[in-house]
Amino acid sequence: MTQPMPYNKLAKNTLLLAAAAIGFAQTVLFAILAPLGREIGLIEVQIGAIISCSSLTLFLISPLWGRASDRWGRRKVLLIGLFGYSAGTLVFAGVFQAALLGLLAPLAALVLLIITRVGNATVMAAVSPSASAYMADITTVEERVKGMGALGAATNIGSILGPAIGGLLASISLLTPLYFSVGVTVAVAVLAMFSLPVLPKPTHTSAPKKLKYTDPRIFPLIVAGVLLFMGFAIVQQTIAFRFQDTFALNSTDTAKIVGFSLMVSAASALLVQMLFIPRIRLRPFTLLRLSMPIMMIAFAILASGETKFQFMSAMCVLGVGLGIAGPGFMAGVSVAVSSDEQGAVAGIAGACPPLGFAVGPLLGSYLYTIDASLPYWFSFSCYLLVFFFTLKFKTRH
Secondary structure: OOOOOOOOOHHHHHHHEEEEEHHHHHHHHHHHHHHHHHHHHHHHHHHHHHHHHHHHHHHHHHHHHHHHHHHHHHHHHHHHHHHHHHHHHHHHHHHHHHHOOOOOHHHHHHHHHHHHHHHHHHHHHOHHHHHHHHHHHOOOOHHHHHHHHHHHHHHHHHHHHHHHHHHHHOOOOEEEEHHHHHHHHHHHHHHHHHHHOOOOHHHHHHOOOOOOOOOOOOOHHHHHHHHHHHHHHHHHHHHHHHHHHHHOHHHHHHHHHHHHHHHHHEEEHHHHHHOOOOOOOOHHHHHHHHHHHHHHHHHHHHHHHOOHHHHHHHHHHHHHHHHHHHHHHHHHHHHOOOOOHHHHHHHHHHHHHHHHHHHHHHHHHHHHHHOOHHHHHHHHHHHHHHHHHHHHHOOOO
């Protein structure tokens, strides 16, 4: 194992900035995509397909970048991800700009948006596994949990700032948040070039452990995790439609209120993880059981609410539930396996969010075209099934 070195503090801070930048970049789009898509003539399902395709790409490509960082080095792969995201986002925004100017028909714009977003996701997928692997290389076993937790917190902070800043910048233009995110990631990439040293390539004394999604020790948690993130993805994709149609908002006002609502949700989740989770001693599966009814309440309010206050309250409640469920899921899969399987199970657990986001946006958008409340009642039903599943499943977690 690589021992701590004098540059560790600077390297760790740079990794945290990279995680925050990618968290920002991934979520800034949610504040503007729905109104922006409608501006160029796309329907709800088509807008959802853009996110679903990119999330599926993240699910498929992330493990490949993790192995690539073993061969090419953590720093190189991290820089590919940061600079690649920046270039890909410029192309993605350029397609939107051409469509807004009437240079592209809606169908042509949709095809190009999906192609460019998938390409963008392909390189962006390099950041998370390389940053995590780099953090593991420069920390001792005793520091490892703290270092990985800091990466998760940095991503959450970026996720909070993304919708909030995106909503504010949308008052300039709907594409301004995308260009701003490019500036952020380029700045972090340049910093990483000068502050992250090239580490020796890792050497393995034995073949890494392999796990299957169907391993009976983790399969129940994997099912719960995918459904958990799918439900949240449905909300993130459809909440802009819900605000815009319910209150007859224009595109700019929609982006602003959606950005604020997503910020409220993410901030609630972060506060719960900082103030509530460290002070309780509940088993991971118990945390999942506790979170499900909370999030079901949020879905019911989103389905039946009629005022902005009700919708904002629902997003706050949803954030509380996610703040409880997230640590329960991650801790559950970790304690389910042995110490020499931690890397393998982390890879499987890390695939659950993009898999949920590959299904959720497209499914939620389709359900929304049938009835505006249907996506939330569908999520309510899924979480109800998971809740009863966690009650019946016998586990040591």
